Every structure is written in C-alpha cells, then in structure tokens.
Amino acid sequence: MEVLDVRVAAVLRSRLTQYARPPYVRWPVRMTAPVGRVSPRCPTATGNRGGTVPVFASKREETEPPCHTENNNMEFPLLLLLLHHLHFALCLFFSLFFNATSHMLLLKNNTSPFPCNFLFGTSSSSYQFEGAFLSDGKGLSNWDVFTHKPGTIMDGSNGDIAVDHYHRYQVNKAGIDYYNRLIDALLQRGIEPFVTITHYDIPQELEDRYKGWLSPKIQEDFKYYADICFKNFGDRVKYWVTFNEPNVAIVRGYRSGLWPPARCSASFGNCSHGDSETEPFIAASNLILSHASVVTLYRTKYQKKQRGRIGIVMNAIWFEPLSNSREDKLAAERAQSFFMNWFLDPIILGNYPEEMHEILGPDLPSFSRNDKQKLKTSGLDFIGVNHYTSYYAKDCIFSACEPGKGSSRTEGFALNSPQINGFSIGQPTELDWLYVHPEGMEKIVTYIKNRYNNTPMFITENGLGTLEKPNPTIEDIINDVKRVEYLSSYLDSLATAIRKGANVRGYFVWSLLDNFEWTYGYTIRFGLHRVDYATLNRTRRFSALWYKQFIAQHTNKACLSSS
Ligand code: BGC
Numbered sequence: 001m002e003v004l005d006v007r008v009a010a011v012l013r014s015r016l017t018q019y020a021r022p023p024y025v026r027w028p029v030r031m032t033a034p035v036g037r038v039s040p041r042c043p044t045a046t047g048n049r050g051g052t053v054p055v056f057a058s059k060r061e062e063t064e065p066p067c068h069t070e071n072n073n074m075e076f077p078l079l080l081l082l083l084h085h086l087h088f089a090l091c092l093f094f095s096l097f098f099n100a101t102s103h104m105l106l107l108k109n110n111t112s113p114f115p116c117n118f119l120f121g122t123s124s125s126s127y128q129f130e131g132a133f134l135s136d137g138k139g140l141s142n143w144d145v146f147t148h149k150p151g152t153i154m155d156g157s158n159g160d161i162a163v164d165h166y167h168r169y170q171v172n173k174a175g176i177d178y179y180n181r182l183i184d185a186l187l188q189r190g191i192e193p194f195v196t197i198t199h200y201d202i203p204q205e206l207e208d209r210y211k212g213w214l215s216p217k218i219q220e221d222f223k224y225y226a227d228i229c230f231k232n233f234g235d236r237v238k239y240w241v242t243f244n245e246p247n248v249a250i251v252r253g254y255r256s257g258l259w260p261p262a263r264c265s266a267s268f269g270n271c272s273h274g275d276s277e278t279e280p281f282i283a284a285s286n287l288i289l290s291h292a293s294v295v296t297l298y299r300t301k302y303q304k305k306q307r308g309r310i311g312i313v314m315n316a317i318w319f320e321p322l323s324n325s326r327e328d329k330l331a332a333e334r335a336q337s338f339f340m341n342w343f344l345d346p347i348i349l350g351n352y353p354e355e356m357h358e359i360l361g362p363d364l365p366s367f368s369r370n371d372k373q374k375l376k377t378s379g380l381d382f383i384g385v386n387h388y389t390s391y392y393a394k395d396c397i398f399s400a401c402e403p404g405k406g407s408s409r410t411e412g413f414a415l416n417s418p419q420i421n422g423f424s425i426g427q428p429t430e431l432d433w434l435y436v437h438p439e440g441m442e443k444i445v446t447y448i449k450n451r452y453n454n455t456p457m458f459i460t461e462n463g464l465g466t467l468e469k470p471n472p473t474i475e476d477i478i479n480d481v482k483r484v485e486y487l488s489s490y491l492d493s494l495a496t497a498i499r500k501g502a503n504v505r506g507y508f509v510w511s512l513l514d515n516f517e518w519t520y521g522y523t524i525r526f527g528l529h530r531v532d533y534a535t536l537n538r539t540r541r542f543s544a545l546w547y548k549q550f551i552a553q554h555t556n557k558a559c560l561s562s563s
Pocket of ligand 1: 128461
C-alpha cells in the first residue's frame, strides 16, 4: 500500500491464548488503512425541550445523492446495466469532488489541525480477524468455547475462520513467527505497529483453573505472557496496549453475562453462576493490578532499551446530562465514573473515583498499601480512546427512574441510553447502541484532557457499523456514503478538540475489514473493505478511498507547515 510519506499506524491486537506455555503466543492484527478524504458534515438538527434538553429531530432530509436508488426496470437489461454503472461512476466522481471540496473546511489557513507525525490508521483484533483457531499449537480461548455454545451468537457463527487473516497474511508454523513476519512487513512499508496484548479473549484454561479475572493469580500469568511479547517483539514495537476496553469486557462478562465467562445474577441476566453486584469489581481490580504489573515490568526491564510507550484502551462514551438540572449533571458525572474512570482513575490518579467509594462502600475492593505503591509507580504513557457514540444520562437518586442500563446502585444510579423519554442524542443508525453525535468526540477528548492532565491520547477506534441487505449489488457494497459522513464529522470534531489544545497523537478507524462482531457474528459490517464471507474476497469501499485521500492531505500539510 502506498501512503506517500505518511506514517500510518497498524494496530496489532494480541491475545492471551496459551500465554502461560511458551512459545505459543498468538496475536491478532491491526493492519493499515488505505487512505482517503472528507465528505460534507453530517447534518444534525437540534431542537429544545423546556429550553434545556438538546433533541435530535429524528426526521432528517436524505443526504445521499439520488444516484443511490435501485433501478428495477428490466426491459433493456444491458443498456440499463451500462447506464446504471455510468450513473454510479458519475455519482462517485461528483461525490468525491464534492467531498474533497468540503473537506477544505477542515484546513484553516491551509494548515491541518492534526500535528506533524500524527498517526492515522485502522484497528482490528485477533479473535475478530485471524481465524485458524486450532492451528500451530494454539489452545482454546474463552471466546472459542463461548461461540461454540448454541444460542450465544446472533447468526450462529463463530471466529474459527473469521476473515482468515492468519492464513491470508502469511502462513507460518508458529504464532511467534507469524507476528514477527507481520511486524517486519508493516515496518518495511512505513507502518507503525500498535500492539494490544489482550483484546477480550483469554485462555479458557485460566477460566477453568482459577476463574480468570476473578482470581489475583491471573496477574502473574498475564505478566508472564506480556514478558514474552516484550522480549520477542519489543525491539520493533514502540506502542503497547495492555487491555482493550476492560470496561466493556468486565461488564458484559460479569454483570450482564452476555459475554464469556457469562456470569451474572438473576436480576441482571440469564446465567448459571455469578454475582452481578460484586464480581465486576473484583475482576476489575485484578485487571487493574495486572495492568500495573505489566507496566512495571516494561518500565524496569525493557523501556529504557526498547524506548517504547505503554497504555490502556478504554471504551469512551460521552454522557450528556438529560437536562440542565444539577441532578442530571451529577448523574452524567457518575455515569462516566462508573464506566471509564473506574479504570483510569486508579491507574492514573491512584484510587477509584469518589462517587464509587460513596455508593459502593465495602463492595468496592480496596487497594492495599503495596497495590497503591505499584499503581503510583506504573501509571501509563498514553490513553487509548475508543469512541463511537454518546448517551443521555438521567439521575436516579433524587428522581424516579424506570429500570434500565445504569439505574441500579452498582451502576451508579445514572440511567443512560442514546434515547430517554423520547429524546434522541443523535441520528440513529442500523445498530441500536450507535447514534451519530459527532460533538461527543470533542467533548469526551476534552473531558479526558482535563481529568487526566492532558495525558497523550490516541483515538484507537472510531467507525460506523452497517447491515447488508441480502444479495447486495456492487453499488450497495461500495457506496458507503453514510460511513464517510460519520467519519468526516467525527474527525472534524476531533480537530476542534486538538485546536483547543488536546494532546491527541493519532486516530484509527475501526476497521480495516469487515470482521466477526462478537455476539452479532458476521451480521454487522464495520470495514473500509467489504469481506465476502463465502469466498473471503475483499472489496474496497468508497470510505477506503476517502480515508486514503484524507490521510495524504492532512499528513503532508501538517508536516510541511511545522517544518
Ligand atoms: C471493540 C471492537 C468492536 C467494535 C465495534 C469496540 O468496542 O473494541 O472489538 O468490534 O467496538 O463494536
């Protein structure tokens, strides 16, 4: 892939499978994006209720050009086909032209808001991409076992093959070779690998032996595995991530039980074991201390020589108060504390957020003096921010709340959802959890900047998932204008945060390819490239071209203007 003189981040995700038994370390991949360019802003109509609550006007004008309509007239099929293709080509051309023009809006005074050396890229993960689930001595992960149980995945699929990246990139006899060759190939092409040590999946053996994250024993095993990664790849990998979205993995694994190890209590889900009120906090505490152990290991044994940086990636939702009332504003704060700050506060500030202590009391495990010392000396070098959407938050302490996500005590008494009382935070998408609210990007980045002393940040994931209709035409496959609108509006909002001083060093689109979307199986597509799951063929979408152009334009401008 040609990226001119651009450094594009390739993000590698790793997994724990067999980490306790060298040399079977198997990693996932985050490959680069073909590059692109920008589109018109996504229209977001707002209104008011009682002068306080921002409302999205759900009926909006169609923004797509008329060329997207299907032509079903079958009388002159060949001619129509030609016209159809010509029509499509012209649309694409005008769309590109129009988008390229509007993109100039981002370039104030002919300089890009993205600093020189800003990394653009795409993200992926091992379980969602690699497949080869029993190859080269790999053991079973908790996700392998979970997806093979009937009824767990929407379309009955699993990640056994996924998008076959393990075989299609290169065939190797062992995992270490695979990642070594992949890392070398990325670097040879000027692509910076970002390696995530754990993207949700852990060896099933550790679940069976001591209940995974519920046991403090996992700290030693995780450290052992990370050591193998640093030793084998750290001469070339300069960006390490300990965990991807522990706040999602812990909540789904131990509160709702929707993900492995599928533990919860009866009022929270349908599980055979678990305690939704206490286990999430125990598991999180072991995970936070595992992060600290691995950062300490990296700092003491490798960092000086290898000169890399290490951080953690959080799922970051922007919580907007449902009204201007003090109660709802505090609820939005609490929602953030019980979601993201739950992990970042101990790692960066040394203890859990105050609200969590107040509400949870003894249900929140306390850190020993030793732990606190470990947290203090480890910390992190950067925060990875996965941002897709925003939610409203409503107070449930002083006001009555219907049951829902966030309303219970152990979730902080802050009902949160993209839609509350008929008010919608933004434009709905085909995914029930993802509403388009680009302003949320600036707000969440600014919030993190202020709370954590402007620690360097990377936007490690941002993207739009879509459904595909049966028997799609080539136009349906390629013409993902909605994705382009989404990405361009979020990048625009990110640019504003950067202009106002946020220390953001990179931005990666989720994802390079369509892939296995956890419990949604292969039904949801996030790729800049479409994957045909019958043949595993890849087709470049319009968004890939757009992103390619965007990167080229911004990176060059930024570097020229700062040199
Ligand atoms: C996760 C990815 C997932 C993506 C889209 C992120 O929260 O890290 O694994 O595929 O969201 O849902």
